[in-house]
Structure formats: structure tokens, C-alpha cells
Amino acid sequence: MRIVLVNVPHPAIGSRIPDDHLPPLGLLAIGGPLIDDGHDLRLIDGEFGPMDPDAIVAEALAFRPDAVLFGHSGSTSGHPVIADLASRLASARPGLPIVYGGVFPTYHWREILRDEPYVAAIVRGEGEETARRLMAALSAGSPLASVPGIAFRSGDGPHATQAAPVIRDLDAYRVGWELIDHARYKYWGGLRAVVVQFSRGCPHLCNYCGQRGFWTRWRHRDPVRFARELARLHRDHGVRVINFADENPTVSKKAWRVFLETLIAENVDLILVGSTRADDIVRDADILQLYKRAGWTRFLLGLESTDEATLARIRKGGATTTDREAIRLLRAHGILSMATWVVGFEEETDRDYWRGLRQLLSYDPDQIQMLYVTPHRWTPYFSIAANRRVIQTDRRRWDYKHQVLATRHMAPWRVLLWFKFIEVAVQARPRALARVVFHRDAGLRHAMRWYTRMGRRVWSYEIVNFLRDPLVKNGPSVAEFWGEPQDSEEESMVVVNAERRPEAARPRADAA
Known part of the structure; x- marks a missing residue:
């Protein structure tokens, strides 16, 4: 065909x-x-x-x-x-x-x-x-x-x-890299880049996550084969940046260490970026030097909130002390930390935002990514948010970067002001600016400057979008807008005890 x-x-x-x-x-x-x-x-x-x-x-x-x-x-x-x-x-x-x-x-x-x-x-x-x-x-x-x-x-x-x-067996199927011209795909300020997956799924129970049930079960690729594939992408196609699409690639410390050691042995100049959990970073304190030697440059840490009650409510399974320690350990090993912080899990007030900002500043992350809570019908969190009011009915805006839910105690414009103020307070504080301008590691300095330039554009773009996009004052409830909760169907696939490897899908020896 x-x-x-x-x-x-x-x-x-x-x-x-x-x-x-x-x-x-x-x-x-x-x-x-x-x-x-x-x-x-x-x-x-x-x-x-x-x-x-x-x-x-x-x-x-x-x-x-x-x-x-x-x-x-x-x-x-x-x-x-x-x-x-x-x-x-x-x-x-x-x-x-x-x-x-x-x-x-x-x-x-x-x-x-x-x-x-x-x-x-x-x-x-x-x-x-x-x-x-x-x-x-x-x-x-x-x-x-x-x-x-x-x-x-x-x-x-x-x-x-x-x-x-x-x-x-995730290695039973290969990625069709020949479908793209690698020279067209750039990241990290013009460096040739690809997106990869070492693993799929996540074993943790965060009730707002829209990805966990889609993958059903956490699995990983063969760490040696995966490392060698990344090395081939660098040698054959000039790829420099590897962006991991995994929700949580570091679940198995044993497999992850094999991957890191194999990639180090390949001796390729790669920049690795991706996401993981703070508790995995703390667990791996003894091998973080391998992370750095393999090329890890930045981890996005899904903190989601700095409020212990909220973390328990969304079943994050983390702790604020662990989050703070993970950021400290990454910095000690020359790896940037990007903290995600989500607005809208609870019906916040000015006091909540002020307390959250103070905690974020105490964490001292290198970068921050602010998001708005966005409920998905197939997640358990949807039932918690089902009666909240939708203020953004354009579904193209349901991307975590637009307010979509009303907050009981604060008007949308006030939430936006706190959102943008927290971004500036964390990214533009003297200590953070000093790293952007004077960091002794040229690679990390480039990374922070690139993200800062992009962040300035996003910051103003979001304000313009807010002023331009109409928001509904008396919108439907989340359940009325999307339909009945669907968390009983959260797992999209079934787990079987044995699965025959499809003959036609065996990866070719020359596949890169």
C-alpha cells in the first residue's frame, strides 16, 4: 500500500x-x-x-x-x-x-x-x-x-x-528514521536533534496523568541496543541532542546504569534532555556522575505542587524534601534542573500562591515551567474536577499553557498575574540570572540562555493570547463539556504473560 x-x-x-x-x-x-x-x-x-x-x-x-x-x-x-x-x-x-x-x-x-x-x-x-x-x-x-x-x-x-x-519487547519494532531529513530537525538552539523513548509508561499512581493508562505498563528497551542506536544516530546523521519522550526512564536503576555505561563507552558527544522523578534522582545519588558523563544536561522534574496536601490529593507520591534534594544533587553534578509547577489543582487564593512562590524560591531550580491543570476524561482526577467550570471552550487551547478552568476565589486575570509574576520571580532572581550570564560551564550557559530567550517570547505571547481569546464567564462544568468520567477505561491495552515476537517486525541489522 x-x-x-x-x-x-x-x-x-x-x-x-x-x-x-x-x-x-x-x-x-x-x-x-x-x-x-x-x-x-x-x-x-x-x-x-x-x-x-x-x-x-x-x-x-x-x-x-x-x-x-x-x-x-x-x-x-x-x-x-x-x-x-x-x-x-x-x-x-x-x-x-x-x-x-x-x-x-x-x-x-x-x-x-x-x-x-x-x-x-x-x-x-x-x-x-x-x-x-x-x-x-x-x-x-x-x-x-x-x-x-x-x-x-x-x-x-x-x-x-x-x-x-x-x-x-519494545526492540521488536524499529523507528523509521529514513522517513525524515535529519538536517531539518533542530533543538537546543540549532543543534540537530531527535526524540526517542527508552521506556514506556510509569508505575506511579498520579491521578491527573493522561499518559500512564495509555501505556498501561512500564517497560524499557534493551539498554545496550538503545545506547548503540543513539551512537549511530550521532555518527551517521550528525545528531547532537537526544530528547527523551519517556514519562519516567529511570525506573529500573539496574537497566538505566547499563544504558549509561554503554553510552559512555560509545564515546559520542551527545546532549541528553528529558524528564524523570525527583525520588529517582535522590535514589541514584551514587551514580549521578555516570549521568553527567553520558551527556545528561537537563532534567525536567515534575514537582506539580509545593503543597504537601495537594501532592497527597493528586497521589503524586513525592515529597517536598525529596524535590529540594534532587535539585541540589543535580546542580552538584553539573546537570540543570527544570521544575514544573502546576496552577489550579485546588481553589487557590493569593496566600496559596505566595506560599508556593516562597517554596519554589527555596528549591532554587535552574529553570521553571509553569502549567495550568488540564483534566482528561480518562483519568481519576477528572472525577475530582468534574463539577468545576470551564472558561476556555476552544479545545485547541487545552494544551496546559492556557487557563481552562475557573477558580472559585480568583478571577482569571488575577490567576494570570500570579502565573506570570511567579515565572519572573523564579527566572529573574539575581542567583538565576547570575547562572545564565556567568556559569562557568559554557554548555550549560548556552542552554540557559537559549531557554531564557524562548521564555521571554512565550511570556509575552501568553499575555497577548489571554487578552485576545474570549473566556466564558458562566461556562459548562467539566463533565458537561467533555462527558461522563472514563477512568474505568484508563488502561488502553491488556497485559499478557507471553507474546510472540512478530517475524515481520524484527529490526534490520542496518537500521539506524
């Missing part, structure tokens, strides 16, 4: 503000197995430009595809863009099979299949094996009901097949 993979231009601030772009790992991950099955693939990355919708449609149809596959890591806020493009494609070429995958369609398959007749099927959960089986069924004209892990329309409306099994 001739298959087009489409990465739509995403409306989120994180996509539109940076001059750099990262490759769409999700689409490349299903692209590799499909190529190995003999399909002819083309990737259209609409993020560059960004591309005009008509140009994307024209380029896709020029390939004369037998199917078009959509997917985007932005998921909820990206859905309106995907819906518009899919509709345009269907109008231009009726009957063209359109397949949609990702976190949002995995859980909203009923509504999508009900309201968007141009979508032929939805891939639910991990896509590598499911996409292979779905394309084989479409090619042979076989019944879609025989393909596990999808949703489609049957005679009585939207129908989901049995859940697909969790992929136990």
Missing part, C-alpha cells in the same frame, strides 16, 4: 514559539514496521512553516495514497486541526481510508466515529503492531473486526474490538 503519515501543524505555544522543530516520533515508530512490511510510505510534517492546510492536502493526494494516517503527541489540543485536515482530504477524495491514532482518539473514539464520518478507523493504544494488522486488513479487504486494538463503524454504530496486548 501507498501510505501517507501526516504530522499536523499544532496550535500549541510549544510548537509555534520555538524556531526549532523535533521529529514526530509516534509516526516514525509506526512507520518503521510498515516499511518493513513492504508498504511505500511518505511523511508530511506540517509543523514546518507551518504548512497551509490546502498545501498538506495537495501534497498528500499527489502521493496517490491508499490510506492516510494521522497522529500527534499534542493529542487533545491537536484534535481540531486533525479533524479539519481529515475532512478536507475526504472532500477532495471520497472513500480514502483515514486512520487516526494517539492518546485523545484512543479514549474519544465513540465521539470521533459518531461525529466525523471521514475517519475509517482509530488505533487505540500503542500503534506499531496494530497499525501493521490494520493496514494488512485494509489491503486485503478483510473485516476490521478481526483487528484487535482498533475502533471502527459497524452496522450499529461505533464499535471497538478487543484491546490489543501491551508490546512486551
